[in-house]
Amino acid sequence: MRLFLNVLSRANRALEKLLHWILLALLFGFIAMIIYQIVSRNLPLLPRLYWTEEFSRFAFQWMIMLGTAIGVLHADHFVLEAFPRGTRADRLTRWIRDLACLAVGVIFVVYGQEFAASGLRRSATASGLSMIFVYSAFMVCGLFIVLFALERLARAVLDGLDAMEAAMNTPDPVQEAIAAQQEHHLDLDAPQQSTGAGRPS
Template sequence: MKKLLDLYYRLLRFAITLSMAVLCIPVTMQIMARYFDFVPRYIWTEEIARFCFVWVIMLGAMIAVRDGTHFDLDVLPHGRSPRVEGAIRLFAHTGMLVVALIFVHYGWQFVEFGWYQTSEIFELPMTYIFIAWPVTGLTWLAFLGEKVAEDIRLLRGHALPAAGDAP
């Protein structure tokens, strides 16, 4: 399962890189159109930029959960033993699981809401944007499952893997 999650993680990193590259094109065109008269002022650039921006945010959130950089805050003290550390991390990850389930449940309702809607300019199905929420929630669930397994190992008194073993 870890190899499959590693592969998915690499795919997400490629997707966010591609989304950022695509996002740069319409935004650059919009900026250049403001300052140079010879650059046409296309209206579609706004819509494509918006689509890409939503996906960049959601892909970044997915990646950050795997990296442990999105919702992890140092509010709770670090445990003095692996068991206490495991309990603290399990508490934090349980809260994140609740948020992930909310994203899946209400995200799917969001998809159903936009099922037959299209964008104004390109007439792209709005589902292409709205699906980002449940996909993000499902991805968080997968990555958090891996983290909860680590937390349970800590609760049992086992040490965490070395930093070099991280994805």
């Protein structure tokens, strides 16, 4: 189990770096195409490239799906804490959260294959691009979610839920501020130890 976790962790770190570069490229491409659309509407000298509207939409869809997968890895998705931190109900809901992410990933993979295949029969209106390149976003996102959720669950089983979240979750600024305030109060409450400078002989 530990060997599986180590291999999966290395693979996920490499995938995460790759996703960051892909998302960065998609973001710059998205911004460039939006700017071109705005400028070309106001400058008659520039040709109207209608495919830029489609490609900007497709880039936005891929950014959402790939960003969602990274959000699962670091628990950056929206979480509503209904129970006091550390209680049994709270720990149970945190386990359910990661299991639910795994289930959603499996659903995306299973049903996303058929959805992606349906794109082979369709093409984008302006660019003529096969829609399989757009529809496959759900299946690809599901694969990443499955891999990332498996790592979270494997770490939780081997190291404990709290250790897994400390290692993988994006730090919560509210929790960090509370912890820093508690440490500050502990320092103030601690008895001051006098350090003698040494007695003259």
